[in-house]
Amino acid sequence: MLEWEEHTFLGIKALYERLVTRPQERAAAEVRVHLDPHRQRLFLLAQMAAKRGVTLFETEEIALCDDRRIFLPPSFDLARTREANLAFFEIKTLLAGLAIRYAWPDDTLLVERLPEVGETFPRLPEMISQTVKAFPESAHFWEALGTVYPSELKGSEQTGQMGEDGEGAEPAEAEITEIRGRGQLDVAVEEAQEDDGDGFETPIHTFEKAETLEESSGLSRRKDAADELRDHEEALRQLDMTHVLRSRERPASIYRADVLLDAVAFETAGSGNRGIPYPEWDFRKRRYRDGWCRVQESEVEIADMAWITDALARRRGLIQTLKKSLAAAANERRRARRQPAGPEFDLDAVVEGQVARRAGCAPSENIYQEKRRALYDIAALLLLDRSYSTEGYLGGRRVLDLIRETIACVGEVLDELLDQFAIAAFSSDTRHHCAFDWVKPFGVPWRSARARLGGIRAAGYTRIGPALRHAQEVLMPLPAARKVVILITDGRPCDYDRYEGLYGIQDVKRAISTGKDHGIDTHAFAIETRARETFPTMFSRQHFHIIPKPINDHLSLCELFFPPQGRIRSQHTRVKPEVEKEETVRSNGTAGHPPVPNIPAVAMLIVGSPALYRRRDLCLHSDQDCHPYRGCDGWS
Amino acid sequence: MSEIFYLESGAESAIFEGAWKARLPVLIKGPTGCGKTRFVRHMAERLGRELVTVSCNEDTSATDLLGRHLLLGGETRWSDGPVTRALRSGAILYLDEIAEARADAIVVVHSITDDRRELFLDRTGETVAAPSEFMVVASYNPGYQRSMRELKPSTRQRFIALEFGFPAPAQEESIIERESGCDPKAAKVLVKIASKARALTELNLLDPISTRLLVSAAALIAGGQPPRQACRAAIAGPASDDPDTVAALKQVIDLHF
DSSP states (O other), X not given: OOOHHHHHHHHHXXXXXXXXXXXXXXXXXXXXXXXXXXXXXXXXXXXXXXXSOOEEEEOSSOOOBOSSEEEEOSEEXXXXXXXXXXXXXXXXHHHHHHHHHTTOOTTOOGGGGHHHHHHHSTTHHXXXXXXHHTSSXXXXXXXXXXXXXOOHHHHHHHHHHXXXXXXXXXXXXXXXXXXXXXXXXXXXXXXXXXXXXXXXOOOOEEETTEEEOOEEESOOOOOOSOOOTTTTHHHXXXXXXXXXXXXXXXXXXXXXXXXXXXXXXXXXXXXXXXXXXXXXXXXXXTEEXXXXXXXXXXXXXXXXXXXXXXXXXXXXXXXHHHHHHHHHHHHOEEEEEEESSOSEEXXXXXXXXHHXXXXXXXXOXXXXXXXXXXXXSEEEEEEEEOSGXXXXXXTTEEHHHHHHXXXXXXXXXXXXXXXXXXXXXXXXXXXXXXXXXXXXXXXXXXXXXXXXXXXOOOOSBBOHXXXXXXXXXXXXXXXXXXXXXXXEESSOOBOTTTOOXXXXXXXXXXXXXXXXXXXXXXXXXXXXXXXXXXXHHHSOTTSEEEOOSOOOSXXXXXXXXXXXXXXXXXXXXXXXXXXXXXXXXXSSSOTTSOXXXXXXXXXXXXXXXXXXXXXXXXXXXXXXXXXXXXSOOTTO | OOSSOOXXXXXXXXXXXXXXXXXXXXXXXXXXXXXXXXXXXXXXXXXXOOEEEEEOOTTOOHHHHHEEEEEETTEEEEEEOHHHHHHHHTOEEEEETGGGSOHHHHHXXXXXXXXXXXEEETTTTEEEEOOTTOXXXXXXXXXXXXXXXXXXXXXXXXXXXEEOOOOOXXXXXXXXXXXXXXXXXXXXXXXXXXXXXXXXHXXXXXXXXXXXXXXXXXXXXXXXXXXXXXXXXXXXHHHOXXXXXXXXXXXXXXXXX
């Protein structure tokens, strides 16, 4: 039973809320401005004010900027009007941009900088004074702007130097955080308990300078951020694993070894019906498991302008090289003869026409020729693996960085080459959570999307099947003559819930062949030499490329996308350029697409081989709505 | 005295004139709207030569430049192309955006840009020698976004090169003033706006805001349009098709007028 005081209190509280708190909240909600819809515009304003690449960083904390990021709140409602709240976002962005441009120190009082501001943006001080009026107190405005934040970059550099303990830094050595162990059979797997930081620790014997690690029996060491792997390298090489743990936690370092797991089926809890359902192929039963996987589609949220500016600047030479080597392929034209209209005469046809006229017959009117681009009408989707394994190192470089920078270069070139291309990253965490994150969806300009490449973070596992199926689903309705998925992965399908071995390979294979039947071609690049084992099974010959080890530069990776000129064919050594590629397209009837040309190797990659140029009519069903993964059982 | 206005920003006219006297071809590099074509017109007038301009595009072929046989009734008749015509008359031949032309068209200029200075027309079997007043000028835009064309070194190294950028602020102001007749204050602000927008160009977020756009904006202002409205129409609109970019540019314009 409640006492009368309590009733009274609750009554007054309710009254207070109804009369004071809620109207305040309602009023705030009415004038509140969210960052999201204005983000792109503010981003551009920031670049113009700072005159260099800066990134917008969404945070609740009150700070202005550091040396490359501008901090903005997700929403703002301190001012009394909506306009003033929006203006606050704009003012903050501009001031922060100026702070970065002129490198204002940490203790800068923004009010004192107004003359300088007026110098650059004559109307900005006026805009500020008007906006301040809409705030209950002018101090609120200045406080909400925050101050220049000491640069995080400087901080980490300092600690990095401190950490070396005065020894000569050897960057090559510091970078190794992956160690390869020997293969192992009969390993039992246990699920890791959440938060077991205080659990038992694997015994590590330390003798003077040598450490040994004899056996891991499923006990987990306390996890910490320190990267000790290199110190234990020798010891780890001797490691005998009888039990291993599976954990969702992100590893600090990677110890890679082949293990054959005992046959425990992992069934993981689903999260209801979130996401788009896709079937998965069970090769043992030779049928699909309906709606087995759920794909959650989203976008990479972080756009790292500074990263992309930096990456593009560093790779400018490479991009130029690529563009040059591709110019020939991109601009190659083939002659279509005997057309009813065109910019030039087809002399053969003209002569024939004259002959026909003199002979008293009606001459053909198709006496023109025109040239058409050989690379036509293609939609390409680049699908990047961003599973944890991309945190590994290859030739001293993190695989994920290698992939991202390569895609940045490739994107620059593709942007000029193809009208329709998209980039997405995928990862998975059991069949219920297959993430498909757009970096650049179709239709979004490359220039405004590319900064998101810098925002890709490694996560989860490599369930290739659902990602491929979703990619096909996206490509299918697009109006392009050729559709291609380009898959970049570390080579093996695997997921937490036993999506591995032959099962995974067969599922991927099935997805690829289904796509092929619907006119979608798949090419794959493997970043690991060991993919030699799985790739030939998954992909038909000539549709996979394994990146040889070691990779020292991006050129070798990019070359896979765009083989260098020599291998395509030399532009300058051709004897009769025109005659060689001439092919006749008759105008009568079916000249909708020119026949598949003799495409150079680059184009092979992007265009796909002529044999795969198939259409939907391969589907057994005559039904128009027939679809590979939705309600058609023709494929099962 | 010259009729066509051009404000010198370096020693370019002296170099051009020297090249003409030495019978050297000139290559002009620079972004769109920075005054390349204006400079060539100005120089042609100053040297008193006829100017033959060819705007190259990706379909420009050797035939388009040299000439072709036309069909007249049952007969064919040879018709000179612009290059052949300029050569015969000793004019200044201006190949605008030369990198856009097809490889076979670019190679055509090889024999007239080195010391041979003659052209062989394979269709008619004729060799045309260049008179001493004849000169080849080519322009191209190395940073052009949508073009992946680059000149081959064998072509590029036949020319002497002049590199054009946007003029320095003070010069750009006087160009705007002179071209549009607007007042100096407006010209100053326009240049300020452009300097901010060009930061986006450097980051590849925007096609360059050219001097040409600024002159158009100034002309609208001089014609009595409110400055804000004029700039929105002449700068923000043509600079980009992306709504966010246009909105951001408008905002920057509003912060100046």
